[in-house]
Structure formats: C-alpha cells, structure tokens
Amino acid sequence: MKTEILLSYTLFCIFGLGSAFAQEDPKILFEQKCSVCHLKQRPAYEEMKTLIAPPIMGVMTHVKDAKATKIDAVNFIADYIFEPTPAKALCMKQSIERFGLMPSQKGNLSKEEAISVAGYLYENFGY
Template sequence: MKKLLSLSLILATSGLLFASDGAEELANQKCGSCHLMGAITKEKLDRMVAPPYWAIAKKVKQSSDDKEAAVKFIVDYTLNPTQEKTLFPKETIEKFGIMPSQKGLVTEDEIKLIAEYILEKKAF
C-alpha cells in the first residue's frame, strides 16, 4: 500500500514537472532563437539579438496594471510589434531593431502559455 502511494506521488510530481517543461520548451523553441533563456553565458551574450526574457518580463510588469494586462500586451506585441508599442528605449531599438511579427509561426494560445511562463519565472 505504501509503495503504491509513493509511486502515485512520483507520477503526480513528474506530471507537474512536465507541465512546466512544456512552457519552457515552447518558449525556447518559438522565441529562444532571439530571446535568451536560462543562465546567461558569455557565448550566449555574444550572439544576443534581442533583449533577454527577464528584461521583457520586467518592462511589461512595470507598465501593466495586472497579470492579465501583461499577458495581453505580450500576445498583441508578438503578433503585431510596432515602434509605437515597444516599451524599450530608442537605444535598444537602434541596437536590435523592432521585433519581426511572429504571426503564423506561433498561435495565440501558445503565446499565452509562453507569456505566463516568462512573467512567473523569476530567476533567469
């Protein structure tokens, strides 16, 4: 009986882990070619072509009233990025340019998952 209990515990925990890995993997796969994920290494910094996720999360949080508004902003920006909408200063845009629209490359539901993941994940 005890054995059965611990087995179901393991299964439950690995299910949880899998759920968070799903969003991380999606974020990596869809946006990671430009936005840095995980620990910053020198090699990653050398090929940086966009602000890292933590910088985005910080900016969006500062300018949104609540989490719902923050997710909405990220979804909209990812599909329709413009110079007027960007929260980044002129220097950032001069360095990286405006993000190309990801329309057709990622669905709205996928962006929502990614947005929640980057807003919640604190240390990266």
C-alpha cells in the first residue's frame, strides 16, 4: 500500500509536474521577455494612449494572415525577435511609424526560447 502511494506520487512528480512545466515555460518567458511591451489582453481605452507596442493578439492575427502554417509562423517570429527589419515586418506600416521598429531581443533570450515562445503565441493568440 505504502509503496503504491509512493509510486504514484513519484509518477505524478515526473509526468504531472513535467508536463505542467512544459506548458508553463513559454508563458512565463512571454511574460518576462515580451509583455513589457506587448499587452496580452485587449487594451482598455485609457491604455490605448500609453501603448508602446501593438498588443500580441493583433500581432498574431497579422502573422497568421500572412503565414500558412504553424512552422512558417514560428520561424518568422523566432527570426524577427532577433533581427527585426521594416522589410520583414508583417504588421501594418502605421505600427512601425507609431511605435518604431521592435528592438532586437538578441541576448535577452536564446534561440530555443524564441522558438518555444513563438509556438506558445501561435497556439494562444490571434483568431
């Protein structure tokens, strides 16, 4: 009996927590590395004036409009994070005019983290 409990507890720790972390990680990454500039929720009226970047659901709608598959979208985002240029930008021209080009996040997160956060954004925002 005791061993059974111990065993299921161990399995819970390995699989339960493991998968919880796998899901939490990119979300936390986004909160730490991106949400300083990109709001996650639709901005309230007063927030509109103080925005410093387009909210992420709008960004993801543009990305999904332009990229046919998840792989294309993730590759685009993971690249843009490190090397943003006006030529690559998919968002409306007015966004860059209003907010300026996104500063490169080189050194702020790793390539793996960029891919992981991009996948999370694709699954959770836009449409």
